[in-house]
Amino acid sequence: MGLKEIFPNRDANVEPVQDDILKYLEGITLLEELKADPGGLKAFSEFLSVKDIATGSEIIREGDVGGGMFFLMSGRVMVMKKTVQGDFYPVAKLSGGNGIFFGEGALFGHEARSASVIADEPCRCLVLDGGDFERFCRLYPQWSVGVILRLAKVVATRLRSLNQDYVMLYQALVSEIRG
Amino acid sequence: MPAILSFINHKSIFFRIHLENCDGIGGCELKSRRVLIIVAALTAVWLFSSLGAYYLEVGDANANIKTVGDGLWWGVVTFLTVGYGDRFPVTVPGRFIGAFLMMSGVAATGILTARISAWFLEEAILARRRNVDERLKGHFIICGWRDDMKDLLEHMVGKDTGTGAEKVVIVANVGREEIDAIREDKRFEKINFVGGDFFRVDVLQQAFPEKASRVLILADRARSQTGVSPSAEEADARTIMAATALGKLAKTAFVTAEIIDPNLSSYLRMAGVTDIIYSRQYSRLLLGTAASGTGLANVLNDLLDPKSGTALQTQDIPEALHNKTYAEVCKAIDPSGQTLFVGLIEHSGNAHTIRDRALREAQKTSNVKKLIDNLQSVKQIRCNSPMFNPPPDYMVPSGTVLITIRVDRGVAMAAGAPGVQTQNPAGAAGLKTGSAA
Numbered sequence: 001m002g003l004k005e006i007f008p009n010r011d012a013n014v015e016p017v018q019d020d021i022l023k024y025l026e027g028i029t030l031l032e033e034l035k036a037d038p039g040g041l042k043a044f045s046e047f048l049s050v051k052d053i054a055t056g057s058e059i060i061r062e063g064d065v066g067g068g069m070f071f072l073m074s075g076r077v078m079v080m081k082k083t084v085q086g087d088f089y090p091v092a093k094l095s096g097g098n099g100i101f102f103g104e105g106a107l108f109g110h111e112a113r114s115a116s117v118i119a120d121e122p123c124r125c126l127v128l129d130g131g132d133f134e135r136f137c138r139l140y141p142q143w144s145v146g147v148i149l150r151l152a153k154v155v156a157t158r159l160r161s162l163n164q165d166y167v168m169l170y171q172a173l174v175s176e177i178r179g
Numbered sequence: 180m181p182a183i184l185s186f187i188n189h190k191s192i193f194f195r196i197h198l199e200n201c202d203g204i205g206g207c208e209l210k211s212r213r214v215l216i217i218v219a220a221l222t223a224v225w226l227f228s229s230l231g232a233y234y235l236e237v238g239d240a241n242a243n244i245k246t247v248g249d250g251l252w253w254g255v256v257t258f259l260t261v262g263y264g265d266r267f268p269v270t271v272p273g274r275f276i277g278a279f280l281m282m283s284g285v286a287a288t289g290i291l292t293a294r295i296s297a298w299f300l301e302e303a304i305l306a307r308r309r310n311v312d313e314r315l316k317g318h319f320i321i322c323g324w325r326d327d328m329k330d331l332l333e334h335m336v337g338k339d340t341g342t343g344a345e346k347v348v349i350v351a352n353v354g355r356e357e358i359d360a361i362r363e364d365k366r367f368e369k370i371n372f373v374g375g376d377f378f379r380v381d382v383l384q385q386a387f388p389e390k391a392s393r394v395l396i397l398a399d400r401a402r403s404q405t406g407v408s409p410s411a412e413e414a415d416a417r418t419i420m421a422a423t424a425l426g427k428l429a430k431t432a433f434v435t436a437e438i439i440d441p442n443l444s445s446y447l448r449m450a451g452v453t454d455i456i457y458s459r460q461y462s463r464l465l466l467g468t469a470a471s472g473t474g475l476a477n478v479l480n481d482l483l484d485p486k487s488g489t490a491l492q493t494q495d496i497p498e499a500l501h502n503k504t505y506a507e508v509c510k511a512i513d514p515s516g517q518t519l520f521v522g523l524i525e526h527s528g529n530a531h532t533i534r535d536r537a538l539r540e541a542q543k544t545s546n547v548k549k550l551i552d553n554l555q556s557v558k559q560i561r562c563n564s565p566m567f568n569p570p571p572d573y574m575v576p577s578g579t580v581l582i583t584i585r586v587d588r589g590v591a592m593a594a595g596a597p598g599v600q601t602q603n604p605a606g607a608a609g610l611k612t613g614s615a616a
Contacts, residue, residue: 081545089543115545165547172551 021045021126024073028099030154033146040143047136048126053119060103060117065110068129069103072096075123080116091115096123104151107133217294221258221287228280229254235273242269258284311348311371311385317392320432322377322421323399324351329361334485336367345369348386350377352403378420380428388429396421396436398458411439411459419443422450430531451530453562488587493524493580501579506571512581519584522567527580530562536578 025031025041034040048071053059059070062082074096080088094100105111107130137144233250236242244250244266253266257280268277319342325331328349336344348371349358358372375382377399388394396418402408409417415438422436435454436447444455468475481487500508509520526533537560541553565582 083539083542085539085542087539087543089545091545168547168551172554 017050018045021048021050021073024071024097024126027097028071028101030099030101030150031147032150034143037143040140043140043143044136045126047132048128051125051127053123053125055119055122058116058118059123059125060113060115062114062116063112065112066106066130067103067113068106068127069101069133070117071126071128072100072102073124073126076120077102077123078118078120080118081114082116088116093120104154106130107151108155214294217290224280224283224287225254225258226251228258228276228283232268232273232276232280235270235276236268239270239273244268244273254280257281258287260284260288311373311387312345313387315346315348315371315387316390318346318348318371318387318390320348320350320386320388320391320394320429321397322350322383322394323397323418324349324353324357324401325397325399326401328357329364329367332361332367332370336370343369345371347371348373348391350375350382350386351399351401352376353401376417378417378424380424383421383424383428388425388432391429391432394425394429394432394434396425396434396452398437398439400439415440415443419446419450422447422452426451426531431529433529453530482584490585490587491521492583492585493527494583495580496575498577500575501577502574504571505569505573505575508575508581517586519586521582521584522565523569523573523575523579523581524563524565525576525579526560526562526564527578528562533560533562533578 022041022045025045026035031041031044034044051070053075059077060067062080072094076093076095078093079091079102081091082088094102102117103113105114107128137148229250230247232253233244233247236244236250244253249266253268256263256266257277260281268274319335321335332344332347336342336347344367350373352375355372355374358370361367362370371386373382373385375385377383377396398411398414398418400408400411400414418436418438422434425432425434433454434452435456436452437456437458438444438447439459441457441460444457447455465476465479481489482491494512496508496512500511503511505523509518512518513520526537534557537557538554541557542550544550544553567582
């Protein structure tokens with residue numbers, strides 16, 4: 001979905017917003033490869049949609065399936081998780097403008113969200129839908145390879161730390177049983 | 180007479196089921212309806228037979244059942260198996276009816292006898308059950324017996340303790356007359372009672388432990404009905420058995436147990452009991468203070484005796500004051516500075532509830548290392564361990580209660596009670612400034 005479709009009657013506003021978006025995207029290391037080529041970021045931005053979120057509303061709900069990946073342009077969000085008993089607890093607070101993104105898992109499959117993200121302030125996000133990402137990859141393989149590699153690195157890092165957690169839990173369980 | 184036999188069978192099953200079910204008010208409504216049905220059925224048999232006999236007899240020349248009244252009279256005399264013989268059928272069909280009526284009468288007598296004895300049985304069962312009101316909730320169960328039970332109750336039951344007699348259930352292997360002796364006192368009239376060994380699960384269950392809020396297990400050394408009084412070890416073993424059972428049966432109750440041998444208290448802790456009374460050790464320790472000549476015996480007596488006007492007690496901390504400093508909590512609870520603050524009990528209350536709460540808190544992290552540490556610290560929680568005079572900047576966590584000394588100045592002074600206030604004002608003042616600082 002292009003930006004023009006989102007702001008059809010406000011052509012005057014579109015350009016500055018788009019400039020902002022391009023400028024913001026430049027700061028995201030995930031998209032490093034796109035910066036090298038003129039037009040790379042612009043082509044990518046064509047696949048993003050802008051979403052403004054009011055304070056207190058849920059951007060992602062733990063357990064939901066799909067919905068895309070979010071780049072936090074401005075504002076602040078709170079990442080919350082649920083315990084087994086259903087008690088919420090805060091995991092992190094993330095502020096826009098630092099190349100923050102979340103929900104990248106939704107790009108690769110229809111898995112349940114692992115945490116909730118709630119707007120702590122009015123937020124502006126760029127949303128990349130899973131299907132749109134795939135179309136981008138197929139249209140511009142020369143650019144997308146770099147993006148996918150970096151995403152893979154992010155996922156791999158997370159997998160590594162999950163693995164460490166797993167080992168730790170395993171050891172704790174064994175020592176607990178041993179007494 | 181297969182019809183009659185099946186009728187009897189049917190009815191007797193009716194009675195048995197009925198006996199088991201007639202507990203509540205609903206069951207008793209059912210009872211009166213069933214009685215009505217029986218009465219109606221018997222009346223129908225009587226009327227049908229009497230009028231039938233009259234109809235069949237009245238045409239015969241030798242008949243002595245000549246009127247409807249004769250028929251009904253003959254019917255009732257025959258049905259109730261009295262058989263005066265002033266009226267009797269003479270025709271063959273009339274005699275058949277007579278035979279039917281006699282046999283029905285025998286059956287009905289049996290049913291009525293069964294019914295009446297069932298009623299008496301039912302009453303007896305209900306009377307026994309009525310010892311514990313099944314609607315009871317948030318009650319206080321006392322397991323075991325003491326010869327001075329009545330004096331003990333005086334400390335525990337009443338307006339100032341907030342526990343009414345109707346909320347107390349005594350579970351003990353004593354005769355009814357012991358309980359009746361206690362119930363003679365107007366204040367304890369409504370006390371509930373379960374007769375039987377308190378360390379047996381089936382006996383405990385009759386006291387509805389799952390709905391109780393507090394349980395006290397006494398070191399029961401009272402003479403049993405066979406005249407034998409258990410040894411200290413036996414009494415302690417029973418206490419531990421009861422505590423173990425209550426750990427499962429009364430998960431939400433706050434259990435206090437009295438133990439004679441302090442070395443056995445670890446078993447109580449394993450059973451989840453965190454509030455343990457070492458009655459023998461206390462008296463020994465108290466006797467020990469005599470050697471130092473400090474006069475502490477009076478202090479302790481006054482603190483524990485509710486009649487002294489001075490009471491050592493705990494006080495809940497309102498939720499708004501959780502995670503504030505000790506000094507802030509004390510100030511908020513008593514701005515006038517009248518109360519003596521002695522210290523805190525962290526993780527207070529029922530061990531099961533405390534653990535549950537701590538477990539929920541422990542899981543609120545996404546860091547697995549921290550999660551494991553938290554969970555391990557839950558295991559290590561020591562419930563109800565007091566902390567005296569914590570530093571003023573000590574953060575008071577939730578689940579904590581304050582230990583205070585309430586001084587009713589009027590009573591303490593008027594009685595001239597030799598205690599904290601009158602005998603040792605310097606010490607009391609020191610305590611006060613020390614904790615409220």
